[in-house]
Amino acid sequence: MKFLAITLIVHAPDPVTGVQKPTSERFREVLDNALLAEELGFDGFGVGERHERPFISSSPPVVLSHIAALTQRIRLFTAVTTLSLLDPVRAYEDYATLDHLSGGRLELIVGKGNGAAQRELFHVTPEDQWERNAESYEVFRQIWRQDKVTADTRFRPELTDAEVWPRPLQQPIRVWHGSATSKESVDLAARYGDPLFSANVTNPIEPYAELIRHYRERWEHYGHDPADIAVGAGTAGIYVARTSQEAIATYRPVFEGNLAFQKRLGLEPVFPTIEDFVERSSALVGSPQQIIDKVHRYHEQFGHSVLHLHADASGLTGRQHRDSLQLFQSEVAPVLRRKIPDPPFTWGPVLPVPPIPEEPAHV
Numbered sequence: 001m002k003f004l005a006i007t008l009i010v011h012a013p014d015p016v017t018g019v020q021k022p023t024s025e026r027f028r029e030v031l032d033n034a035l036l037a038e039e040l041g042f043d044g045f046g047v048g049e050r051h052e053r054p055f056i057s058s059s060p061p062v063v064l065s066h067i068a069a070l071t072q073r074i075r076l077f078t079a080v081t082t083l084s085l086l087d088p089v090r091a092y093e094d095y096a097t098l099d100h101l102s103g104g105r106l107e108l109i110v111g112k113g114n115g116a117a118q119r120e121l122f123h124v125t126p127e128d129q130w131e132r133n134a135e136s137y138e139v140f141r142q143i144w145r146q147d148k149v150t151a152d153t154r155f156r157p158e159l160t161d162a163e164v165w166p167r168p169l170q171q172p173i174r175v176w177h178g179s180a181t182s183k184e185s186v187d188l189a190a191r192y193g194d195p196l197f198s199a200n201v202t203n204p205i206e207p208y209a210e211l212i213r214h215y216r217e218r219w220e221h222y223g224h225d226p227a228d229i230a231v232g233a234g235t236a237g238i239y240v241a242r243t244s245q246e247a248i249a250t251y252r253p254v255f256e257g258n259l260a261f262q263k264r265l266g267l268e269p270v271f272p273t274i275e276d277f278v279e280r281s282s283a284l285v286g287s288p289q290q291i292i293d294k295v296h297r298y299h300e301q302f303g304h305s306v307l308h309l310h311a312d313a314s315g316l317t318g319r320q321h322r323d324s325l326q327l328f329q330s331e332v333a334p335v336l337r338r339k340i341p342d343p344p345f346t347w348g349p350v351l352p353v354p355p356i357p358e359e360p361a362h363v
Helices: 023-040 060-070 088-101 116-121 130-146 183-192 205-221 244-264 274-280 288-302 316-339
Strands: 002-007 042-046 075-078 108-113 150-153 159-160 175-179 196-200 230-235 238-240 284-286 305-309
Touching: 002 023, 023 042, 023 316, 042 060, 060 075, 060 088, 060 238, 060 244, 088 108, 088 130, 108 130, 130 150, 130 183, 150 305, 175 183, 183 196, 183 205, 196 205, 205 288, 230 288, 238 244, 238 316, 244 274, 274 284, 284 288, 288 316, 305 316
Parallel strands: 002 042, 002 305, 042 075, 075 108, 108 175, 175 196, 196 230, 230 305, 238 284
Antiparallel strands: 150 159
8 A cells, every 4th residue: 555645735824723834834744744754664755736715725737846956756646636627738738747857756646626606716516626637637648648639628628739848758647637526527437547535525335335336337437447446535634643642632623623614704614523523434543453443444445545634734743743654654554555455557657767876075
């Protein structure tokens, strides 16, 4: 099993202290968390894309390019690239450039995105968002694979023998399809033989397991080998401690702060208590053995080989966050790596990692 740390770059008051960091400090925190993820041995680091409050993740290619310059090994993910809102030509140019700069460490998770404010910002309607998403992905896919592209498009000017530069490093790049509740995303992934990443955050396990079963059915319907399926899944939160009592006691203020924030937004909580949250959500809050057992329970339903964890402290102190991730990597991840298979494809940079040059000696 492989493990990603991801951030949606939420820019809101801390759920425990109520303090909101300056924008520049919040971005610096993202970079520090990417460095921490590489230091601790995570396999990937992901940055979301949102175009509305309370997020400041509107430009993942820029953030990931900075992370690429600071890191050496870790793979870089988008989570997700909102293709229904983007010009696929421009998106290709950004990500092909980033792929070269990172030495072939880039992977995309694509999806239509959600939220009325960002749809209005880009003049996308609920009625056409799925068609935009599919069209943008089909054009993006062609550009990555073909030197010249002709496409009769509805939502951007058509292409006739178009050349788009730079040509890619990874040929082709791996593209996952992010899915929360929609069979459209699942079907698009299955049609092209692409891996699926289940959000698995907001609800109990059942609706996500149903969509993954549908993905597997559609995968075989389109004639793909079941042995080639790869599924990833998200988590709703993480705090690993030596005992369950310590984990819940430490995480309780975080949960209650997030619960209060949801209520201020007029949202009805899916999990009304932390005990219910720990039991029925995908959150990994508990002792190492409890986390191992819970991931196995989800794996029985999903068959997933990649798991994402939250990269942000969000209510925890920096020390609590680091200690939790260290404990996960030292006592949870090794067991899951042994027991749950990796995805059925190579995982690593395309180019060898260059050595860091030594500082010149001062005379």
